Amino acid sequence: MLAGMTREPEQQTGGGEPDGYQRLWTPHRMAYIQGEGKPTGPGAGDGCPFCAIPGQGDEEGLVVARGELVYAVLNLYPYNSGHLLTVPYRHVADYTDLTVPETAELAEFTRRAMRAIRAAAAPQGFNIGLNQGAVAGAGIAAHLHQHVVPRWGGDANFMPVVGRTKVLPQLLADSRAAIAAAWPA
Numbered sequence: 001m002l003a004g005m006t007r008e009p010e011q012q013t014g015g016g017e018p019d020g021y022q023r024l025w026t027p028h029r030m031a032y033i034q035g036e037g038k039p040t041g042p043g044a045g046d047g048c049p050f051c052a053i054p055g056q057g058d059e060e061g062l063v064v065a066r067g068e069l070v071y072a073v074l075n076l077y078p079y080n081s082g083h084l085l086t087v088p089y090r091h092v093a094d095y096t097d098l099t100v101p102e103t104a105e106l107a108e109f110t111r112r113a114m115r116a117i118r119a120a121a122a123p124q125g126f127n128i129g130l131n132q133g134a135v136a137g138a139g140i141a142a143h144l145h146q147h148v149v150p151r152w153g154g155d156a157n158f159m160p161v162v163g164r165t166k167v168l169p170q171l172l173a174d175s176r177a178a179i180a181a182a183w184p185a
């Protein structure tokens, strides 16, 4: 198990069945919107964090693995521990903008991310997806990034995770090291 993987007791916040969609995609969007890494414009030179991360060290940038055309990085504002993003190095916004080789490596990195997270943290399931456009929930819509979110039973309430922002940096460093060590060659 990853350090910091212990979860809060399941909390009931309302009646009915949980709607995983809103809970899943809202928190990191809000964190990015309010965060310091918000780009000033849509271009690659407008402070895009996904263009800057590959130039940082693995620990500093929370990079888990580097490929030829794409890389994997921990989400700075995770919904769950081990929440990864697979990202093309190239500053493109839309899935249809990817070349065939980029598409293939993005898919392969998603598979490797699942294997690594399974080895490191034994999740019971995953949410994997692309938010295309700000209207669809993309916090940084100008640079495509695919979410790989491990899921465990009882993790539906994100507030305890988001609320622990002061201890998250250490947890992220531990998570990065564990998943990077488990990354398939």
Ligand SMILES: [Zn+2]
Binding pocket: 043, 044, 048, 049, 050, 051, 052, 090, 091, 092, 142, 143
């Ligand atoms: Zn970019």
